[in-house]
Amino acid sequence: MARFPAAVRQLLADIETEARAGRPIRDLLSELSIDPDENTRQHWPLPGVGPGRASEERFGCPEDLCDRAATTVPAGALPRCWLTGRYMTRRSG
């Protein structure tokens, strides 16, 4: 039960209550979808958004002790400081 969201848990509880009371539960059951597709709830990307604005990453000294700047490939490993081995920090622009 715990893996279901609160709304589904509530619906299951309502179904059980109605069934115990001997009242029809057909309408409630129709709301309880176990369809694996569940297309109505599935996340869809926004249509026609396009590629978006490219993110230009530049990295600098984590302590601001030197002017060394570094880049990496998109989503690549973060550059590190040659001296301390610490991850360099992202610079704006």
Next chain:
Amino acid sequence: VSVFFGELAKQLAGRWLSLLALPGVLFLAAVWIGSRLGQTHAMDLQRLASASTASELAHRSVTVQVLALIGLALASAVVGVVVQALVVPVRALCLGLWPFGLGGMLTSRRRNRWHELVRQRTDLERARPVLERSTEEQRRIDRIAGRINAIAMAEPGRPTWMGDRVHALAEITVNRYGLDLAFGWPRLWLVLDDAVRTEISIAQSAFATAMFTATWSVPYLALGVVWWPAAAIGVGIAAAGWARARRGIATLTDLTEATLDLYGRTLAVALGVADESTTGPLTPDEGRTITDIIRKGR
């Protein structure tokens, strides 16, 4: 309550019917037609109409008809189970998990194309700083960035697009958060909200269903050896399943990356790596500490 379980059983039976039995019956029908027509008369409908199996069966006793129906149901179920077993190799094929290094050349080709576009983008960015750029120059950079992402979300490492979606997710997780996804994912799953888990489960189900659909192409393609229209049907099923699987894996990986962005810190707090008062995405140092804890030297 019995009504509830009755309805639940009905829904499960409906799902079994739609996923296994019904496609199985359709495939058996294709086998029957293919065995009657063969390659030389593949589209000869008159020959098919003159085939007398169905009309012969109609004149048999009820017992024979019932036995034939039971046999059909069992055969369709067997076909469904065999197709279900084939999902694993088909999924491995789609995700680029090919044996014996077979995908090496394709992976290199994808990687070279990706790096070539990254080089083009970097050249354009260096040629004109962002504040001096015209709108058209920026759009050109954006378009190239879009083409890079269309190939792979991180440096390619698999021979297929779908494989690279998953590969990129693992790479991004370790590159940007210092977290090992293979070991970290089960722990993260346990600290996620119900709503997040539901969204990811739906995306996983959609991908699994798409893979199952694509796998139904295998028996049709095999049947194409004796009746070519079955191969055409198989190609159609494979294309539909492939398109749905691509959309499914894109959704699943997008949601998983978003989950890591939003809930990485929750995992760090749960493991005592970060204090509850901290905010923001997981830092690489925190991620590395988590990886040390969960991998335990493995």
